[in-house]
Amino acid sequence: MIRKKVCLLGSFAVGKTSLVRRFLHSEFSDRYQTTVGVKVDKKELEIDGQAITLVIWDLYGEDRWQEVRGSYLRGASGGFLVADATRLETLDVVRGLAQRLREQDPDIHLQVVVNKVDLRDGLAIPLAEWRARIDWAPLTFTSAKTGEGVEQAFDALARACLSPR
Amino acid sequence: MDALPELFAAQVLRAQFAEGAWAWVRVDEQGVVRERGGDWSRFGFESLLPGTVAMDALPFLVGSLPILAPHALPSVTFGAGVSADVWVFPVPDGFGLVAHDVSDRVRQVGRMQQEGYQLSLVNARLTGQGLGSAVRSGEDLLSLLKMAVFECDENGVCSALGTLAPWADPFVEPALAGQASTGRTLKQGDGLSFLDNFLEDAQIFWSSGQAGHLASGVWCEALDGGKEACFEALAALDEGGHRNLVIERVDARYAERQGTLQRARQAHLDFETLRGEVQKKEVLLQCIVHDLRAPLANMMGVLSLLKGSGLEPDKVRELLDLALRQAGRQDQMMRDLLEIFAAEVAALQSYDTDPTSAPDLAQVLRERIRERIPAFEQAQLRLELELPATPARLPVAAHADRLDRVLGNLLGNAAQFAPAGTEVRVEASLDLAATPAQVEVRVLDRGQGVPLGEQARLFDRFAQGAGSAGAAGLGLYFCRNAVTTWGGTCGYRDRAGGGAEFWIRLEYLGSQE
16 A cells, blocks of 8 residues: 655644544544644545555644754655644744755645634634735645544645655 | 834733833835834844844844734744744834743743653663663663663664563564564564654664764654554664664653643743734724724715805705714714624624625615715715616625725725816626626726835735825725625726726626526
């Protein structure tokens, strides 16, 4: 079976671990639990009749207290970059991480998600503006809480990882 | 220390500044420092003086320009070794920046983390200075230390030394019949697991002959049976040149580190949430004041016309009716605000997409134009409306009250900038070829238009053109927020033949036949 490593990256508390839980177990908890280090999970998918195992590296949120190690990104076919729809500053972190991923591997597949779109009243900027600002990579709006867009985003990245580089 | 300017203070939570030094700077559109205040020497930037180029001193801003909306920058460390929270936000002629020294808080969290690392360092010392030898001589320390110890060769094959606890089973090849733990080898995968990834780094480290150790950092994964466990690996060369690898269960230490980080990050999130709430309320208040001015301006226009002599009684009655309607509109608005303020905040994002109840743009335009004609006449302006011949109704995805305000803001803008004696045109057209079909409304005047340099941030908060003194700069900001919330777009282009053309496009919900 084909195995592909994808790294989940983004600022802290954007919902990376919640997205993985939703994708793997269809679960969600409102309680924020920060991730220390790396959580590694696997999910088997079938894309157009082809079986694929996604090895998902859920990396700790990057901030002044924790910076993502370059060696963790080695061997990744895809980068799953997560921003928080209610915190515009998380887009700056996503941009910086995308740059680092591309420096490490110019051909890496990127998928940006703007998470927490169920919080309609708390959006930092309208969704149309998020879309306008993220015109450099495929973008999906997601909610780990409701499940909106989560499967589509992971499927899209898995599909991209199967395509020729 | 001097006070933080009011415009800047509105962007940050003042209570946050009770401790730690802060500084602010206002930079114009050319990137030149115009004003500064606070304790810049604390940040090592005594040279950041008015007239100097801001980017030379603040290179971390380069990727963030232009500043279109207020936001915080992640983790900025200044040259003087000062960790700072930094906020940037647009101001009328450039952008502002406030830096707040949070070095003490960062150091405090660092100390707490350091305590968590102590055990790692002790383990590393053991690994490098004799743990491998102790185990080889038969001492069973491993279960006490929750460790699995391996010796690796130059090809990356790692064999267990001593007894392996059951938790280590997922990492090693299955035992052969009758095989003891000692000698079982680590699984070799395709490089995608955490341990595989670390072993690549470990091989490089061992080959370099460096003293000390290499730590993998903590990782967690589900063991057989689905229960998640957390580990850390250490690689070191011992005094005999053996390549030792230690895998340690670190569940308790993980929980401790998580608690420390969680508290620090939760505090940061709470602060950001509070700041966002303060800003949201502030914007709402400013929008309300702006909206309350619109009917008042219409009433003043009517009163000015009434002051003139020679009006027919019917005309006077019509004008008084109009003034009363405007007064009633303002009264209704204020009562609504007082009575349902909380509900209004919650409903800011709502709008109607039901074709039968959605606002009819044609009707809204006819009403708004009719209301505005006296004020336009007073300013010696002609106001013309051009609607498509068919269909009669133009239902659009919007919120009726806020659509009123959007159109009112665009008309108010045109009235302000169109020269006396000219015509302001309002045109609506239906674009059935678009997906989804859209209605476009254009408001055209023969004023001076908007200079190219101001067009990009025309719809930003507090954006003011050179001739818009006295306005809060929120009208177009409100328009953009409302229209984009409804899935529409808005913009500006220079009008052919001179003047300004503001447009909005909204989804058309009516029949497409």
